[in-house]
Amino acid sequence: MLRIDGVYRPKTLPEALDVFTENPRLRPILGGTDVLVQLTDSGKHASLLDLSLLAELKGIRRDGQYLWIGSAETHTAISESPLIMECAPLVAKSSSIMGSPAIRNRATIGGNVANASPVAESLPTLIAHGAEIVLISPSGKRTMPVVDFHLGPGKSAIGDSEIITGFSIPVVSENFVGFYERLGSRAAVSIAKVGVALAANMYGNRFSEVRIALSAVAPRVIRSPKTERLLETHPLERNLIEEATPVLIAECTPITDFRSTREYRADMVGQLFRMGMNKILNR
């Protein structure tokens, strides 16, 4: 059962940081679609720090060559934002398929990343887009690549009394190509079994600045440097896709659990990669 002992509802970010510093055991919460489920399952007592009133965590805007998405923006807002569709299209896509309409209306991108699940929908696309996460604590602001933030199942680089304010994402160039392909267990409301995101620039038939992020095939969402290098150093043609697929599969370490098998997940990384790459090839 849910045992909430108290809820703090600060109205400004400085107030929130004060409260959090005084009570470092508070559990930060935005939409609550992960936090409330986890607390209900564990039955443990908890006090919450509700961040949903903070205007500082809201906002979707473009600052020059960077797109800013506030951590409290919901997946519905993200998936419906023309600006995000233009500047970071994969992030819009991953938010559009996450959960159900009801979940997307409450769940936020900051919460999705903070939850640090290897199957998180927003992590592979943020990582493929080269996003940085911005964190704030009483000792100041810091920034790091999202790929370094995620450390393992439920584990992240978040510090004590630290709050995620948002994500800074390089705006895609006119040469952008990319895809986010994922498999679930049914057509909707399903957690990813395997996800493959790729973002790159393409000049003629040459890739540059390739970033591939894989979800659900390792303890954390991972990049695949060998495949990225291979794509950057060869012209795109059917052979390259076939050559790169086993390299990509070799870069992940999926497991067998009740949701799927190691073999299936590994092969699907390859299949999803092929499907996405063929779309680029045939564009």
Next chain:
Amino acid sequence: MAVGKRVIRVDARAKADGSAKYVADMSMPGMLVGRVLHSPVARGRITNLDIDSARKIAGVRAVVTAEDIPGGNICHIVIDDMPLLANGEVKYTGEPIALVAAESRSAVEDALEAMNLQIEQLPPLTDPEKYADPDSPRLSGKDNIFAHHKIRRGKTDVAFGKADIVIERTYRTTYQEHAYLETQGMLAVPTQEGGIDIYGSMQCPFYVHGAVATVCGLPQSKVRIIQTTTGGAFGGKEDVPSLVAGWAAVLALKANRPVKLILDRSEDIISMSKRHPSRTHIKLGADKKGKLVAAEVDILFDAGAYATLSSVVLWRGTVHACGPYRIPAVKIDARAVATNKVPCGAYRGFGSPQTLFAIESAIDELAYKLDIDPVEFRRINILKKGDKTVTGQKIRSSCGLEECLERAVQASDFINLRKKLHSEDSPVKRGLGISTIFYGMGLGAGGTKLARTGAYVSIQPDGSVQFAVGTTEMGQGMRTVLGQIVAEAFGIPFEKVSCLPVDTSRVPDSGPTVASRATTMSGRALLQACTHLKRNLAKVAAAEWGTKDRIVNIAAGKAIRTDNPDITIPWNELAAIAFDKKAELTVVAHDSSPPTSWNPETGQGDAYVVYSWCANIAQVAVDTRTGEVRLEKLWAAHDIGKAINPTLVEGQIEGGSVQGMGYGLTEEYIIDENGIPLNPKLSFYYIPTTEDAPTIEPIIVESAYDKGPFGAKGFGEQPLMGIAPAIANAIFDAVKIRFREQPFTPEKVWPELKGLDNED
């Protein structure tokens, strides 16, 4: 008139706008929260249970263990082997051990923790196929067998000798979880007279009535059961609500306060009944022309830790195990065996989806082996009027299977569509699969004692009509359909008729609301009551006119003189006069279902009063890259005798088909070898969403049942039953790979597809 009309469901608005009151919405002064302590392990001896510490927690008002149950510690279902609370030993993960009622949920949780339950674990039996192993523990009787049913017809050994082709195959099915929207829940209220009232979510109030009286040690006259709005059941609220009501009742008596006890979703999934997993071995033979000559079927059901309904579930599975086919020589042996897992029970189809999956797959396999088109093979072998089933029952009337088959074939343009699908050049392969099935309507010879219904009908002085039945609304639309039957019987507008909530004190024992029997059996009882009332009204009209009763006809909402139809008394006036004349305007009718027969040694007899029939044609797409299977289209033809409300019939077809698709494709509840469930959450047990639902074309066939109300025979379960095999057969049509274990998940399909052309 009302029958055959697309009347809007009487409960539609309240359920859509949220105003419908479920047990969770109910509240009573002084009401306590009740909770259950469940076993975390599959088998063991309870070595510690600290009741005193639990009682000392602030706010705790009652703690109950097996020793504190005022009546018998038994949950009566078919045989009395299941306790209300475990006594010393536990036999499955989720088994109830103790109960707590307290002022708050958090006090209850603290008390459950304070009990510090300790169990000395024993090795569990989790593989049903090892029920007879000498190393396996004995969980029930000498042999771990709860039930063994047989069918013996002709001499199969001789008949197989005459077959040109014989196949032998083994098919397996796994659990299915009901996933009703509303979890199990009851509110028990002690009465001033020392009795108890129960409000709650249930299918079978009369089961609950008996069970609560037993555990409370009360005379049945002091127990009253009222069904609250029930948020789905699908068989999952047939037997287990007796447990839940029993728990709430003993807590309420002990605390002498109302107690509301509602299960959490995971708790509900872990501890409540499921569809039985099964293993069916079939030997099936035919001659060169495609005529079936013999079948031998060996069936094993994994019943779980207690017998519950397994014997009757297995019986239906046995009677349906050879499908709707003419087979002269048949030998069937079916066993339900004990394991240290959750007791399985009723689920839409009641044992038949398991065996129908096996036979419908085997029929398809044999057809391909004979190089006969699967549709043609069915045309040769399906039951037609005058044929006998494998139990020797002659199908005398109401046999619309052939029409179902032909209409589904026609609607799908089967031959041309199949050619077109096969000619597509794509990594996504498409195919068509068929299943033809039947459903023995009502309880049949497996439940003759329960085969009765009651009905209460009361004409009010203003001409409106109240009625009540003992079968329940659980989302199937029964209240609406029965209202249409009453309105039609009197010839009055549907709006004049109101259905009262089910209350065991108003209507005589009507048996359970199962076996797709409510429309037909409660409909029969209502018609009896209406006929009685019409006689009374005829007397009133005759007295008004100074004529004889027999020249008065009550029809079309008025009294009519048959010798001069121009002379009438309109309905409202007739009701007012009848009231003034003190005529009997409230009656309670009893109906006993038509007879059946059964010889348990030979399995021969008239197993059911009538059968409903169905043909499904499924179009699937198999993605050869990912192993994902999608049911794209479904043509589902059902012979239901008479569609009292075609919209509700179509709704049943659509809902049941999607539930059957879940059974075929995605739903997989996993209990590991230690008896621990791995995915008791709806986020990891995948029921289909609307996004997964195929395009469904419901086809209604009406081959009237002469003993049913206006020709109707029940069919609510049938839409689910034939979907999984139709999908398996369609997958075979698409990729020539046979899947003999549902569900057909990508993880199972993909390894078989390797070696096919996987290129874009």
